[in-house]
Each structure stands twice: as C-alpha cells, then as structure tokens.
Amino acid sequence: MAKTPLQFRHNGRDVALFVDGGTNLLVVLREMLGDVTPKFGCGQGGCGACTVLIDGDAHLSCLTLAEAVEGRAVETLDGIKSGPTLHPLQRAFADGFAAQCGYCTPGMLMAAKALLDKIPQPSREQVVEAISGNICRCTGYEPIINAVLAAAASLRASA
Amino acid sequence: MPVTVKTFQALSEAASALSSDRATRYLGGGTLVMRDLNEGDVSVATVIRATDRALQGIDAAGARIRIGAGVTFSRVLAERDLSFLHPAARSIGGPAVRNMGTVGGNLFAPAPFGDFTVALLALDGMVSMQGGFGLRDMPLEEFLQSRDRQAGALVVAVSCLRPASADAFRYRKIARIKPKGGSVITLAAHLPQSGGRVTGARIALGSMAPTAVRAKGAERALEGRPLDAGAISAAAAAAAEGTAPTDNSLASAWYRREVVGVHLRRLLSGQES
Numbered sequence: 314m315a316k317t318p319l320q321f322r323h324n325g326r327d328v329a330l331f332v333d334g335g336t337n338l339l340v341v342l343r344e345m346l347g348d349v350t351p352k353f354g355c356g357q358g359g360c361g362a363c364t365v366l367i368d369g370d371a372h373l374s375c376l377t378l379a380e381a382v383e384g385r386a387v388e389t390l391d392g393i394k395s396g397p398t399l400h401p402l403q404r405a406f407a408d409g410f411a412a413q414c415g416y417c418t419p420g421m422l423m424a425a426k427a428l429l430d431k432i433p434q435p436s437r438e439q440v441v442e443a444i445s446g447n448i449c450r451c452t453g454y455e456p457i458i459n460a461v462l463a464a465a466a467s468l469r470a471s472a
Numbered sequence: 473m474p475v476t477v478k479t480f481q482a483l484s485e486a487a488s489a490l491s492s493d494r495a496t497r498y499l500g501g502g503t504l505v506m507r508d509l510n511e512g513d514v515s516v517a518t519v520i521r522a523t524d525r526a527l528q529g530i531d532a533a534g535a536r537i538r539i540g541a542g543v544t545f546s547r548v549l550a551e552r553d554l555s556f557l558h559p560a561a562r563s564i565g566g567p568a569v570r571n572m573g574t575v576g577g578n579l580f581a582p583a584p585f586g587d588f589t590v591a592l593l594a595l596d597g598m599v600s601m602q603g604g605f606g607l608r609d610m611p612l613e614e615f616l617q618s619r620d621r622q623a624g625a626l627v628v629a630v631s632c633l634r635p636a637s638a639d640a641f642r643y644r645k646i647a648r649i650k651p652k653g654g655s656v657i658t659l660a661a662h663l664p665q666s667g668g669r670v671t672g673a674r675i676a677l678g679s680m681a682p683t684a685v686r687a688k689g690a691e692r693a694l695e696g697r698p699l700d701a702g703a704i705s706a707a708a709a710a711a712a713e714g715t716a717p718t719d720n721s722l723a724s725a726w727y728r729r730e731v732v733g734v735h736l737r738r739l740l741s742g743q744e745s
Contacts, residue, residue, distance in 0.1 A: 314474045314476065317477065333474035334474045334475045334476050334477040334519070335473075335474055335475035335477060335509050335516075335519060336474075337506055337509070337510065356507070356510040356511065357507050357510070358503050358507060358565070358568075358569055358572075361566060361568060364568050370546070371567050371568040371571055372568055372572055373503075373569065375506070375510060376501075376503050376507060376510075376572060377502055377572070378477065378499060378502055378506060378521075380477055380479070380521075424567065424568065428567075441651065442566075442567070442651060443566075443567060444566070445567075445652040446565055446566015446567060446568050446569055446652060447566065
C-alpha cells in the first residue's frame with residue numbers, strides 16, 4: 314500500500330516523512346522520530362500517557378491520525394526543557410516527588426503545560442480538571458496537583 | 473494493518489465514498505475510529521475524512537441551534553451562546569478528549585459513552601445527513617433506533633431546541649470516578665412550562681440501553697402537571713420503563729434499573745446528586 318507524505322513541526326523543528334495509512338501520531342513520534350517521551354498506555358484514550366500539544370492544545374497522540382497533523386505544530390515533553398535546564402514544571406515534579414514510576418509523567422506534564430500556557434494562575438480545581446484525563450496509579454494525585462501549582466507560582470515569579 | 477485514508481473537501485464526495493463500501497468508516501475527532509484501528513479492527517479497510525468548513529459551523533442565533541458535526545466539545549464550551557450545553561460537554565472525558573471528540577461522533581459512541589447525545593435527545597435533536605441523494609434531516613430518536621444502518625451516511629450537523637430558561641433544561645451524569653469517569657447513568661430533562669404546568673416534557677437517559685433513549689413513561693407522568701412532589705414521584709416510578717440496560721464494569725443492569733428513578737427524582741427536584 315502506498316505511503317503518504319507527512320510534514321509537520323516537531324518541537325520547533327520541521328520534519329518530513331512517509332507514513333502508512335491509519336498510523337497514529339504516537340507511532341510516528343516514538344518509532345519514526347525517536348521521541349519516546351509520549352508513552353503508549355491504553356491505546357483507547359483512557360489514560361492520557363500519550364498526551365502531546367497540537368497547536369498548543371492537549372491531544373491524545375494515540376488517537377490522532379498522523380495525517381491530521383499535516384502542517385501543524387506538535388510539542389512533546391522532549392521539547393519543553395531549555396538546553397540542560399528543566400522546565401519549571403519538570404523541576405516542580407522532581408522537587409515535589411510528583412513522579413513515582415514515572416509512566417504517566419510525560420502526559421501529566423503536557424496536560425499541565427497546556428493549562429499553564431492558557432491560565433498562568435490556575436485554581437486547584439482547574440489543575441484537577443486539567444489532569445482529569447490522565448491516570449496515575451502511584452502518587453494519589455496530590456503531589457502532582459501541588460507540583461503544578463508550585464510550577465505556576467515559579468513561572469509567575471520568573472515572568 | 474495499514475488502511476487507506478481518503479480526504480475530501482466536498483461533503484457529497486465524502487458521502488459517496490462512505491456509502492460505497494461497507495469496510496469504510498468516517499473519521500471525525502478520532503476517539504472512536506482510531507481506537508478501533510489501534511485494537512486491530514480488520515473490518516475497517518478505508519478511512520474517510522472531510523475538510524468542508526460546514527462541518528465546523530455553529531449557528532446559535534435562533535430558537536433551534538445548529539452545530540456542525542465536526543465541532544469539538546472544547547468549542548462548544550467556548551461558545552457562550554451554547555451555555556445550556558456546557559454541563560453535557562464538560563462531562564465528557566478530560567481536556568484532551570474534549571479537544572478531539574466531536575458532536576457528530578458522539579452520536580455513534582456506544583454505551584457507556586455518548587453523553588452529549590443524551591442532552592440533544594432531550595432537546596428534540598435532529599440529525600442532518602449527507603447521503604448519495606443530498607441532505608436530509610432525521611429526528612435524533614429515529615436516527616439512534618437505526619444507528620447501525622446509518623454507518624453509510626455522513627452526519628453533517630445536529631440541531632436542537634434552545635431551552636426557554638436555564639431551569640427548563642437539566643443534565644446530570646452519574647459517574648463513580650470524580651471528576652471524570654464513564655457513565656453509570658446519564659440523565660437530561662427538558663421541561664418547558666406553560667401556566668405553571670409542564671408541557672412537552674422530554675427526558676432522555678444514557679447507559680440505560682445500547683443508545684440514548686427517551687423515558688416516555690416519565691414524560692407522560694409529568695405532562696400537564698405542575699412540577700410538584702406528586703408528579704416527580706410518578707415520573708421517578710416510571711423512569712425505568714422501556715429501558716434495557718446491560719451489565720458493565722461500572723454498574724450492573726439491575727443496579728441501573730434500581731437507581732434511575734432515584735437520580736431522576738433528584739434531577740427534577742433540583743437536589744444535588
């Protein structure tokens with residue numbers, strides 16, 4: 314079966330490749346571009362481990378047809394740090410013990426980034442809502458919510 | 473297994489392609505079709521997409537509002553004119569699912585999903601479909617009853633009534649996991665009143681049958697009566713009439729039948745769930 318050409322922006326870098334019909338964005342990112350930060354969890358849209366930002370909005374890459382991101386900007390966890398410096402969200406997660414096994418963490422961080430990019434001073438309720446599609450089986454969520462709020466404060470302080 | 477992806481600008485071309493082959497599925501936001509592809513569903517050989525702007529339109533000016541099938545739940549939430557539909561849109565998934573899932577796709581979501589459709593059914597929803605012979609409208613209730621046979625038709629838009637007042641439309645999703653979880657039961661009630669009496673009540677239930685269904689027994693119990701304790705009790709007693717819930721991991725069919733009246737009573741009385 315013929316492959317389809319696909320071009321999009323991946324963490325600020327233009328990429329061009331050929332994909333099989335029906336390939337999802339997660340497979341393109343992990344297996345074709347080597348960006349393994351988005352995780353494969355359920356493949357059904359239930360866990361949020363594969364969350365990435367498409368044109369700034371949170372999407373589930375496992376349920377995104379690769380061809381649907383033609384010409385769009387895709388941002389993954391791999392792209393949020395600045396050189397060797399962690400993003401304030403990553404720093405807050407590390408400082409606040411918000412990652413245990415770590416499998417949900419990339420999705421959590423991208424869901425949180427989608428929130429903070431739009432609402433720099435979120436309420437606790439808004440944080441809970443923002444990560445409500447992301448499942449964590451280790452932490453009980455409280456350290457994650459606290460870390461997102463701490464990161465928001467840190468980002469505001471450095472603004 | 474790779475599938476063929478065909479993208480059309482014109483709705484008529486997409487509709488023709490969709491109806492030409494049983495192994496063809498229409499892909500909107502991806503939350504249903506991509507999930508099937510990820511699970512290796514070999515019944516899908518071709519995926520159809522359409523880029524026509526008509527799929528993204530929202531016309532909220534009149535008493536009957538029209539929403540393009542490709543409108544996502546995030547966009548519904550961003551429209552102030554659609555505030556009566558915000559509780560239903562907000563009850564679906566997390567933010568990522570709401571950024572992807574569409575109003576049109578929700579019509580095809582199997583129980584325990586399809587919560588937005590429950591709201592539309594209570595608001596006298598209509599479905600606009602593009603078939604091989606042009607556009608046609610079908611009442612949502614009829615569409616849902618024949619949903620399996622509608623796979624070859626392209627849903628272009630849905631429309632529904634705008635409730636006369638905020639209190640005339642009530643929606644509630646009962647879920648075990650807060651703030652997000654699959655539906656145990658979803659309830660929506662449109663209760664227009666005239667001279668202090670309910671006229672033309674429509675009550676819709678989700679997860680009480682394979683598709684959203686109307687609780688016609690409960691509607692009859694309210695008709696022509698003031699929305700008082702007596703009418704509400706009669707509606708609650710008739711809530712499970714004509715339903716056919718099934719067991720799933722969220723609740724048993726027995727449990728759903730037992731509690732649907734309790735939740736309908738609370739909804740109609742304005743009590744918290």
